[in-house]
Amino acid sequence: MSRPAQSPAGVAPEIREYRESDWPEVLPILEEAFRAGDTYAFSPHSTAEEIHRVWIEAPARTFVAREPDGPVQGTYFIKANQPGLGAHVCNCGYVTAQRAQGRGIAARMCEHSQEQAVALGFRAMQFNFVVATNTRAIRLWERLGFSVVGRLPGAFNHQTLGYVDALVMFKTLVEGNR
């Protein structure tokens, strides 16, 4: 009863592939996240063109999460993490709108991305740069089956804390050597 009726917990957001008509809703969500400078390496001063390039053009696919007939609440991309002989491992990035935090949208996007990854032929998923102070994200990824497989000392220039570590997280999606 403590949640507003227009955003009930437990209503699963719809996730579908990004369309260019989503851009006016997606851009401010990404700008808000990058400007904070506490989770993503993308410059807090990234231009719209730069954000479009890294989030929409460079990845293999981009998705948006929204409640049925509601506004966009989150977005994620999926792409190969390395070329050629490393291209069976994918990389994803997820951003949830500040106003939609705490409703399980990041978890739902991550689960969706794992299904997409397997459908696209990827065998594993790697996060290259999880900011060590972002404990909420780390706990969530661990709950969804990811392990911390590396720690990069001082690799993230946190906009309020200075240089902090970044973690490498990994989840095998398809077992077997061939």
Place this chain on the structure above:
Amino acid sequence: MSRPAQSPAGVAPEIREYRESDWPEVLPILEEAFRAGDTYAFSPHSTAEEIHRVWIEAPARTFVAREPDGPVQGTYFIKANQPGLGAHVCNCGYVTAQRAQGRGIAARMCEHSQEQAVALGFRAMQFNFVVATNTRAIRLWERLGFSVVGRLPGAFNHQTLGYVDALVMFKTLVEGNR
């Protein structure tokens, strides 16, 4: 006395910035390395254009190593490993010509790259994808001050061994939080 006179041990190679006129010598060295499919993720079937893009165009700087008045023996690039808030950590890739192996050229290039990194304002150097079976390289990087900070299970599709682990290696070059 057991080494041929034309490649004496102890003659330090000259390292200088890449020029486009080096390309006819650099390309076959890189093709040879990538074709083996045992050290770099770049596809064994990479085209000359793809190799030029990743080794020459994308990096901040590319260098070549050669003995004075001799042929190119190795090449390396340096670039930021992440955008914006991770751009104080650089990434390098090194390739030594097969015919020039065992003469300390990779070590000399790595030392040179660390000097360049500091001169360019980088604070640390990260190797994202050191193939775990490439023990010669791992021992060399450790001797030059790098530590293994991560292990990516099955992340490299080795062309003779199948899926093998890749390591993340890291060296702090400049201490201090600001």
